[in-house]
Amino acid sequence: MLENLTATTVGKLARTFLLSMVPVIELRGGLPYGIALGLDYPLALAAAILGNMVPVPLIILYIRHIFHWLRKQSPWWHEKIEVLERKAHLKGRMVRKYRTLGLCVLVAIPLPGTGAWTGALVAAVMDMRLKSAVPTIFLGVCIASAIMTAVTFGVIHIL
Structure with a gap:
């Protein structure tokens, strides 16, 4: 039964969506995973970002x-x-200096210790307002998705 669900497009979308929610893995793992499952790029991208x-x-x-x-x-x-x-405060130095631009860059760099979870933690620790932090983090996630798209399709092309 579980194999049948995961073999469908809906199952693949759900797996990509859920994997992208996991801290550390986030979109940088979810997007390539969705593409590797055989999802069309726009579907994998939407599931990973959401x-x-x-x-x-x-x-x-x-x-x-x-x-x-x-x-x-x-x-x-x-x-x-x-x-x-302590880690959030250290990463928050750039955010304190550059505010939303710093938060966007922190989220956009698809490396360990960065991403939406880290950005949200930094925003919370720094008492940033939800209405400015969420759109900024979303923009960072979109930039990270462009970087991960280039990396993913570059690796697929090489193979």
Whole structure:
């Protein structure tokens, strides 16, 4: 049954969408994955961008509350959250200096430690407003998708 679902276009779209929601993998893994599954490029692109963007407003709105709650649960969580917040503040230097342009560049560079999840965390830690952070992160995701498209089709062409 599961194999039948994943063999359909809807199943492939769902897998691409869900993979693109995963931190670290995000669009930079979801887009090539969707194309490798055999999805038409526009469908793979749409699923990867949408999947990458779904967590963004939720992270911006709720991550500080989640961190606060987790800190109360155990010292182990407190330590892990401190590390995450320190990294967000370090990445936030460029964002503090260049504001939305810095956030866009942070999200657009398809390397580990960048992307929509990191951008949303930085925006939350810096108390950026949702109405300016989400469009900026979306633009960064679109730029990252153009870079990943070039890389993906360049690799396919070479092979």
